[in-house]
Amino acid sequence: MENWESKLTMLVVGIVAFFVVAAAIMFIVDNWPKRLFRDRAQIVWFIGPPLALVTFGLVYPAIRTTMLSFKDPNGEAWVGLDNYKWVVTDPDGLLNLRNTAIWVLFTPIISVAIGLVYALLIDKMKREAVAKIFIFLPMAISGVAAAIIWRFVFAYKATRFEQIGLLNAIVKKLGLETQQWLLNPPWNTFLLIMVMIWVQVGFAMVVLSAAIKGIPNDMIEAARLDGVNAWQMFWKVTLPTIRPTVVVVFTTITIGVLKVFDIVRTMTGGNYDTSVIANGMYFYSFSGNQQGWGSALAVVLFVLVTPVVFYQVRQLRRQKLEAR
Known part of the structure; x- marks a missing residue:
């Protein structure tokens, strides 16, 4: 129960943090002085955070994964190809x-x-x-939901038992x-x-x-x-x-x-x-x-x-x- 409560708390904190950051960006952009390149500042403030997230969430892991592909199982020594x-x-x-x-x-x-x-x-x-x-x-x-549905279709029990899988139920009806x-x-x-x-x-x-x-x-x-x-x-x-x-x-x-x-x-x-x-x-x-x-x-x-x-x-x- 505590695990679910902690996950729910993390979800709420994440949502609140998102809205706080978005509101802060809106406030800064709206109140940015016009004489200080306001149009460019808007571009930087709106595009900057997504670019940072893409960099740390996609570009860096891609580079890191490529490097690990040339290393040993522990990611320490280089092993080439x-x-x-x-x-x-x-x-x-x-x-x-x-x-x-x-x-x-x-x-x-x-x-x-x-x-x-x-x-x-x-x-x-x-x-x-x-x-x-x-x-x-x-x-x-x-x-995942589609796979679970089809797992029931392919579910197996020995022939002597009542079948819960659709495919095996048909097979049993045919005498196989x-x-x-x-x-x-x-x-x-x-x-x-x-x-x-x-x-x-x-x-x-x-x-x-x-x-x-x-x-x-x-x-x-x-x-x-x-x-x-x-x-x-x-x-x-x-x-x-x-x-x-x-x-x-x-x-x-x-x-x-x-x-x-x-x-x-x-x-x-x-x-x-x-x-x-x-x-x-x-x-x-x-x-x-x-x-x-x-x-x-x-x-x-x-x-x-x-x-x-x-x-x-x-x-x-x-x-x-x-x-x-």
Whole structure:
């Protein structure tokens, strides 16, 4: 009870401190003498604190992590590229890379494909908004909540007992033996991927549906006058027109997949050959007493995410220019 009280006290103190600092900045900026570069002072006071927080909360940890990736497990002696060698040669390091590659290979493609199908089917429905709400609902919950829901779906009990897991209940009804789904590699990795797809399909559907509605009616009418069927309409009109949006959705989901952690950590803890880069980074840095390995995985993750982020920014800028 005391632990909860202390946490609640810290939360209240943090909120009060935030408002006090914000009020102090507002007061200083509002009363800053005009003759002393008031406009520049406003910029400094408003941008300075966020920049300081980013520096100490993001830039410094990034530099520190990079340095630790070249040191021994205790973060003391320099070991050169040994930690990166472990990532690409040791079975445990390769497991993280392999599983992450599987996630990236399947999750974005399937999520975008299903989301596009939903967007096409739901478009022009009478109760379109209601259908979109139910499909988008998984996106509104956290990854941990989604993982807990699906843990119940995959829950295991011996065949002779009454089943609480939906999947094993169906298996038992069919007269088959129940399975420990999350303990059997490599299929357990694909089951975790299915959870991520369930979460991301709603996001893909909403964005792609908006893009489809943005297709000019003149273009659609012209295609119909040319006698195209539904399949030709999709391949020659709809898909080429919304291609930039498809690319943005695909890269956004890819970034999320590269960083996936909560689903794996909640459902299997990274055990049974399901660990990915983010989970391995967490385990070795905080539980496995191998800061060098964990830091090396963090740097690898950063290297993998960075080009995808730059590509997405480039696509967004191109879309903005085309919209003008």
